[in-house]
Amino acid sequence: MLKRYSLLLSLLLVLVPGLRAQTLAEKTKGFQKTAGFFPFYWDEQGGRILLEIDKLDQEILYVSSLPNGVGSNDMGLDRGQIGQTRIVKFVRSGPKILLLQPNYDYRAVSPNPDERQSVEQAFAQSVIWGFKAEAREGNRVLIDLTPFLLRDSHQLGDKLEELKQGSYKAEESRSAVFLPHTKGFPQNSEFEAIVTLVGKAKGREISSVTPDPSALTVHLHHSFIQLPDAGYRPRAFDPRAGYYANEFLDYATPIDQPLVQRQLMRHRLRKKDPAAASSEAVEPIVYYLDRGAPEPVRAALLEGAAWWNQAFEVAGYRNAFQVKLLPEGADPMDIRYNLIQWVHRSTRGWSYGASIADPRTGEIIKGQVSLGSLRVRQDFLIAEGLLQPYEPGQPVSPAMLQMAVARLRQLAAHEVGHTLGLYHNYAASTQERASVMDYPMPRILLGADGRVDLSQAYATGIGSWDKRAILYGYQDFGPATDEAAALQSIMRQTLTEGHAFMSDADARAPGGAHPAAHLWDDGPNAARELNRLMDVRRTLLDGFSEKALAPGRPLAQLEEVLVPIYLLQRYQVEAAAKQIGGLYYTYALKGDGQTITRLLEPAEQWQAVEALLRTISPQELALSEALLAKIPPRPVNYGRSRETFPARTGLTFDPLAAAETAATTTLEFLLHPERAARLEQYHARHAEQPGLSAVLDKLLAATWRARPETGPAGELQRLVQQLALRQLLTLAATPTASMGVRAMAALKVEELKDQLQKSQKSAKNESQCATALFALRTIGEFEENPEKFQPVPALTMPDGAPIGSDDCGVW
Template sequence: MKKYYLLLCLLVSCVQLLSAQSLAEKTKGLQKFSGFFPFYWDEKGGRILLEIDKLDQEVLYVSSLPNGVGSNDLGLDRGQIGQTRIVKFVRSGPKILLLQPNYKFRALSDNADERNSVEQAFAQSVVWGFKAEAQEGNRVLIDLTPFLLRDSHQIGDKLEALNQGSFRAEETRSAVFMPNTKSFPQNTEFEAVITLVGKAKGREISSVTPDPNAVTVHMHHSLIQLPDAQYQPRAFDPRAGYYAHEYMDYATPINQPIMKRHLVRHRLQKKDPNAAVSDPVEPLVYYLDRGAPEPVRSALLEGAAWWNQAFEAAGYRNAFQVKLLPEGADPMDIRYNLIQWVHRSTRGWSYGSSIVDPRTGEIIKGQVSLGSLRVRQDFLIAEGLLQPYEDGKPTSSEMLQMGVARLRQLAAHEVGHTLGLYHNYSASTKERSSVMDYPMPRIKLRPDGTIDLSDAYAVGIGNWDKRAILYGYQDFGPQTNEAAGLKAIMNETLKDGYVFMADADARAVGSAHPAAHLWDDGANAAAELNRLMDVRRKLLAGFSEKALAPGQPMAMLEEVLVPIYLLQRYQVEAASKEIGGLYYTYAVKGDGQTITQFVEPAEQWKAFEALMRTISPRELVFSEELLAKIPPRPINYGRSRETFPTRTGLTFDPLGAAESAAATTLELLLNPQRAARLEEYHARQTAQPGLAAVLDKLLQRTWHSKPETGYVGQLQLLVNTLTLQKLLALAAAPTAPANVRALTALKVDELKTWLQKEEKRTKDEARKATLFAALRTISQFEAAPEKFQPEPALPMPDGAPIGDTGCEGF
């Protein structure tokens, strides 16, 4: 026993000796990096030893993905910013915990007990735990390496959720990446090469990795000094067009809202706040990725710089600047607001993200990611519009001009997000008043029938954007009451007729606002749909191999044809919102805005007629001359999600293309939410179109219309069949209210009676077969309405971003 006791004492002494080592002894011979957090590089051991001289001091921690996966579908792009957190290192004996306080719930009070009561009421999070390698007073040394070599971006979880396989970070194939591991006075940056290993099973991950079972990326970690307390949060207003920073303040008096909301925005002040025009104390400077080639580089620099127009209108001089990223600068460095050019294997969204102080909503860094394939899609659309490849004639430069024009607008749009601005999807109905809308290229017909793209995309910042920047960034100075100044700005904005409508009011297919939509144009959705259909008809009538560059396989004509045949797709969605539509605003009590208002019945019926035009067999037809020029796909040019789905095997399927287009119109028209509103609004105001009237007119324009023959007749039978399927889907929809299901079922029963009569007297075999199949489908529905599932229609090829892009989604 005595021996064991002596051995134990010896072990304890050794542990005490090790723990008593000074920082200097522990880091002897290691490369030191001074800065915000000093650290040491142990090259022999491949370790980062972090010196913590800021115990219990809150700092900002941001993780990011400097080297991505390269697939839009997987959403793991180069430069993607991860979660932004406030953290602090706290010590408990030999352990050091990286603790994340809970800033969602606070008590902004001078009473410490009141603050503590809230802090103790809600959970906090320990992000990671460390063992002290050495200690000297309030300075502690920890091994940061395991923290850096983990899957901090949760790529494994994301890939598994997307059915791409099960992956985990493997330490033996991961290492610190020293070229991007640095320390500066206000921020310390770490980067690691991380390899996630597993068993891949998804097509997407296999398409972008040399070995899909070993996915190697870079992950970056930033420890950043928090901004000083001089930033003044600005009260959020739902009409102003900004993202909101929210938290609950339990020290709020009972007669005031406990939820606090402030604008998300940069810090910007005038040197002379009393001057009408002043230089800023410190300008907002954005830096462009050096990897963007010309003419992309110039377009992005120009488009992003448009925002200076808005800041000039707010009384700033040279407050917003755009420059090329300095050579050798780290794009992940917190000091640089960044516009980066991101490559993927397929076209996809661009987006604007920000690193935001969780305490105040202050934007610390804006970061824009622009998909590089975006310009190629605009170029392809322009090829279809202009069909410029004619033997013996020079190729027009208009395609490139259109693509570059969109890039300028795209850069401005995404930078707008990083200034704190939300999408404004009603701007297209008021003179394209905001770059924060999703713009459809404005395509005009000249008197001679040729296409005019000179006004495809707007140039410069919009008037709504100027009003929004004025609200968010005006420096009122000490002589002006800020609340009164903001109210005056908003009153003027409303007086000028500007309305802000965000994503929730525009994206859902069943949404109701007639002016809130993506990728639309024009003050009136129905009128613009008819105009686009005129343009589309002209384009399809003359569509030929002149849309293909010399040397391209003729089958590739389909890629150029898709956006032309579906030119109306987004305007169809916009026009559908007129039917059962409700105009409304984010009105605040007493601001004088229209709160809610039904769409006029006459406008709804105009929209209905415009929608019916899009499913007319004579609008869905392809010419025989065009069909003869689209052969099956040659080897190595397979079908993709950019081409039409087909039911005819290798050959181009004109009926399949028509099916996907017509089905989309019918799905939008017969959306359960829209149907419910039609019934509600008709009950409240009889002049409003009711569901019964809409269904009767739909059946008159489809099943009850005069039978056609030949190719057009086949299209007519197709549209009729789709109409029945969508009617039955509505009658069986669990989300539709009982009155909608009942009324739709009644109309189906009336159609059944008509079908039975028609089946007996028709002589045309194809029509008789369609009538027979329709009756059989109705019988299946009647047997079990609650279980009925109509046959799905062929989907449209991928659209958004078609001619455009998406955020956070766009």
């Protein structure tokens, strides 16, 4: 009887597959198989991807990305954006398969397994997703990957909610696997999905870039990548070298050594002959350009990116850095291709240099550059305003296109530099353009005939700092060389040559102190360059006309060309402000001989004060009557944008609003609370240093105590007076400002109040009387409750950065 039951059970298991575990072959019968790092199967009828896991418990790299973006720079969700890079592994527990992310932020780099395990058990790990095994054969497991692919892996919904654009969630019924970009390669498996997020739009940006803002459809990409072998040698990080750092805590370090370990982020590059002064690379670094980039953009990007080979030649390599056009039909998301892609957006915006790197070592596996296509148009627009080339009956100068293309070359080099591991170097502009990793202001020169010369608008080639940085990061030393000593020798030579490195934290802070760390500036001395630039600007504005507009364009668009010329000084203003209460310093290491800190000379600071005050003088803010007569209200379908001046005059162009935006910027930088605090402290420590009181007196002398102007100049003068008062009151009311700063600002307000009360009685006209009365009322509002005083906000300056350039250099 028992034998009969056993035979019956065996027959049932054969006839009814559901009663026994199916093999992978049975489960995938009729499906389309793709070989690769992970084999997978396409179930056409079910619209599913079944993934064969033959590497249980083996660590791999997982990267999510956004191949098809949203199209708005403001939201920062661009085509090709790389998401988080994670080390993960598939682990099995009964019928469940977990995608587990170990915690590589905390580790013990030790041969002792018990020591490693103690750290692993001390910190949490993360299970990214859970799967149910569809079939099993030995160590091979089949899972349905589809729900994992159709989720919002890029956290788009969270980001849109943070940006106040609406609440969105992925909807499976409107999402599907995108098979054309779902591929297998020997070292990586690539999967892509069309994912639709549904919700209610709340923001202007999301509504402007989607045909139906209630349904946002994008592509999301997933890469499973084989980790690099153990042949890569990490290189120790040095804060003076200009590289990004891969950081982690190593609990196996000796007690007398730092717990935090830092490694350079860089590509793997080795010489075929490390002992040779010059050698080919074992495997060169090759970047591929997006085939969608048109001419002349394509040629400019190829040329600019290839500049980096100049630096690798200095490091002893021959043809080790190459740039090629992406092979036709190649998938840009393939991990094998370092990519330079041409990204379209609805508005101009930043470009990016991002990388996929091994979190264990800092080795860059793939560099990916995203260049905004509208940036080149901004440079062309600036060149139109500078050259005003549209003379009736005359050929149009090629200089505009030449300037725009020159910027593209520099931009390509800049972004590729980030993907080689390099930070920004914002001190380079003070050292005769020593690095493409700075943000470059176009160098505008005036010839003896008063004509604009753009022949030096942007630098050509890799800078001297860049060559030193690549030498430090990529030099391949022979087996007998002491690498640590060789690297220190390279760094000593870099310092001996006078190179300086200052990055984002030092340059981007509005109250920054370093006199050389700026974005979009030029020249060795910020104040002198500001004065030179104001001379150029005045010449340009005095001759500004409709010749800046191409034939057939609405005359109202003269304003678009005017904006970057009128605000030509905007970034140099910030640079000059950093000289006031400034502090020179370096990323010095103990014993390296660098200047650690140095207060700036008082004369240099007062020169900067005078240069800033010049920018708010009525003479510099004025526009000619002839020019104002040529800017009509906007025609239909040519409305105002964030790149035109605001207006308080309704439909008409408002020159006072333009002046308000420019003057406000100067005053905000001059009276920044952090700058004011340094002025107070440095003056207390060294009496010869400018004090806050003296700087405020200079400002009031140039505004409220200046000789009254008449006509349009008088109107501009009274505007700047009110703006100066507003900024002074803001400083006095800022809760984060130091007590000494607030006290001094309050004293100057009281002194000004006394002056206004006297001048109101002796005013020579109604305008002067009204200005004094309004100022007194504003002071009265402040005195009623200083802690809650909120001045009327100033008009917003039109968008500037990126001024036809850049990068934010996202890593």
